[in-house]
Amino acid sequence: MSYQPIRFYQTGTFTVGNRLLTDEQRSVQANMRRTNSLNSGHRACQGCGEALGARYAIDAAMEATNRQLVAANATGCLEVFSTPYPETSWQIPWIHSLFGNAAAVATGISAAMRVKGRHDVRVVAQGGDGGTTDIGFGCLSGMFERNDDVLYICYDNGGYMNTGVQRSSATPPGARTNTTMPVGDSTGERFGQGKNVPAIAIAHEIPYVATATVAELRDLEAKVRRSMEFRGARYIHILVPCPLGWGHASSDTIRMARLAKETGLFPVFEAEHGSVTQVSKIKHKLPVEDYLKPQQRFAHLFKDAGHPDIVERIQKLADRNIRRYRLLDDVERRA
């Protein structure tokens, strides 16, 4: 386990803070003096999962590095909504790279710090799924292959959202985007080979790979903290629901992330040096419909006669994840 759950039964370990815990047991987000890396006034949509995920991750990274952190940021929603010239929401040393080269820019910063003897300064590269799994993929793989001392964080909302919701290689099968409209025979994004970047990162056998969601803050923070205990290339893939592109209520962002995990569609795990070391078990297993139905991007799967075959195939993907990552306790699996 990446962290030891503390059983304070009123709130469990699941809330952001808990007045019954000692200061060192509390989450970074519960702290009144958290960095607030991504400050108020940014132009992200209401209920933006990426803005939330970025603050969670970077605040945790700041805490873990004693506030000695530099971030390189790929083009994408996160960059566009946080830094419209001449304003910025970032309260950390931050640089905007191109869309495709955040990993390479971060590698350069890391090399410069090494030359200057600043071993205390740590480097983060961050981007959305477009800048990571599509456009920046070559630079990312190079960074992994060279084992550069960079933590790369991908905020995955499954598409190019700020340019008007186009598909990316992280768009899930069956989802509607403006480039995968369910018209004629089409049922949204096709079932392709997929591009599972966490698995690709594991295949590079880099020191640390993890997935997380904005629904489990403590797990996310623990993973950022753990990643900073390693030197070399590290990768964290965070699922960040997008009310605009997914078409769910802005108040349901965290719920969507929770459902993605509880249905098994988004496996949450940790891997070190090429092997999975820990998985976050499903608390109460739910059918994929519970996750799909509140999202407009899947509405065509349920409209009129719907496409039960597609839903069935999505359920099979979830079941495969559950088997592959052992997401259920053995007891539950038997039942």
Add this chain to the structure above:
Amino acid sequence: MKTKPFAITLDPGSSLANHTGSWRTVRPVYVDRLPPCNHVCPAGENIQGWLFHAESGRYEEAWRLLTEDNPLPAVMGRVCYHPCETACNRGQLDESVGINPIERFLGDEALRHGWKFAAPREKSGKRVLVVGAGPSGLSAAYHLARFGHSVTIREAGPVAGGMMRFGIPKYRLPREVLEAEIQRIVDLGVVLELNAKVTNVLEAKAAGRFDALFLAVGAHIAKRAYIPAGSAAKMLDAVAVLRSMDGEEKPLLGRRVVVYGGGNTAFDVARTAKRLGATESIIVYRRTREKMPAHESELEEALQEGVLVKWLSTIKQAGETSITVEKMTLDEKGNAQPTGELETLEADSVVLALGQDVDLSLLDGVPGLEIDDGVVTVDAAMMTGHAGVFAGGDMVPGERTVTVGVGHGKLAARNIDAWLRSLTWVHAESHELASFDKLNTWYYSDAPKSTQPVLDTIRRQSTFEEVVGSFDETTAQFEARRCLSCGNCFECDNCYGVCPDNAVIKLGPGQRYAFNYDYCKGCGLCVTECPCGAIRTVAEEI
């Protein structure tokens, strides 16, 4: 002037200049909703409030908040039928919170540490007479004394406690607990006069120069049922049997005891008979288990102790060593009808537990006072038809339990206090109910309900030791932490954490939070993710 690098013309500014609050169409606001436990408590306790303190081990604070409403927590933690636990939202999640044993733990802690009630800051100079030292009278006296009034209690009996002493057996309420909690009320400066039966209310008021009266004489006269009985048949009434248990002479019931009735008192008598050595203790009740007025826990405990129940039966005739029982059947309206089928039961004595009437003789000649169906009519302020004379407890309409009595005492005291100051007491507007659908229960981890230790059955059949044991501190705290804090912020930091716009300001421990409406975009994430339903959205006026 500092030279800037090529192509840079402006210093970076902060996005704080961009007030995203202007996007908002709805705004979140913090609310306190009414937890279901508080909502149903007949004594009006702030249960969620005192559990909050108990969770962090601040037991004295918890006890002080509890006793704002109820001066008898150690008693109540033993004898209350805890409707709060039935209403508890956690019951829909796994099992309700064990509120009653935590209350008992707090009451016992107070007695162990000798915590005292704070004396009133100033005296009002007004004098109030309380007639009857049962739960209702003691509760009223306590609250009136805390308001600064001089209170005298006149009790007809030789000791205080009323039905808590004469109706509830020792194995449910040890007498030293009762006495200690009564003494703590007396220590507030309440004058307690024993063996002082009030025979005429208005004379007593005038003679003592009292400004107001609170009547709480209870209901002590056993109801009768006509049963043809031989001259040698031994017939007793339940109240008398239970009362004599507190005296020197224990009642002689014999080896085979039949109790007639289906209320809590019937079960108390049957269980008492068992402890006095009866080999057979049988309850005869004319209707079914579903229809009995007794609390389910009383039935369970009685059955464990070997008490037998004959459902759908009435006593037709009583003789010296046996009785004749007639089987009943329920008609379509649910009323019991005789079947003519008879059965003989051996019985050395028959105890009638058919309910009690109020002794209303002290009210003769009080102008304006109304009596309806054997009980005194009171208005919403607990005042009778005679100005300045208030009444509560078993002698007014309502459920007859200790908790209801304590609640009447509190309500009456508040109204008496207002009346003495020529004011009208108005109940503060109740908050919206914190129903289960307002909660986000994902944030609460599973935790099984704690159970209280129970005395061995063999000792329950032969001694009057307390049947149900107490929680130790660890268990009490564990159980308190199972509280979901429905509708009331418990500072979990969720809103502070989940806001994508840093628009929640954390004000520090005990201070809760505030919204920064300059930046809040009104996404509603904080509302959805608040575990206890303490935030709601309201539409913005646009």
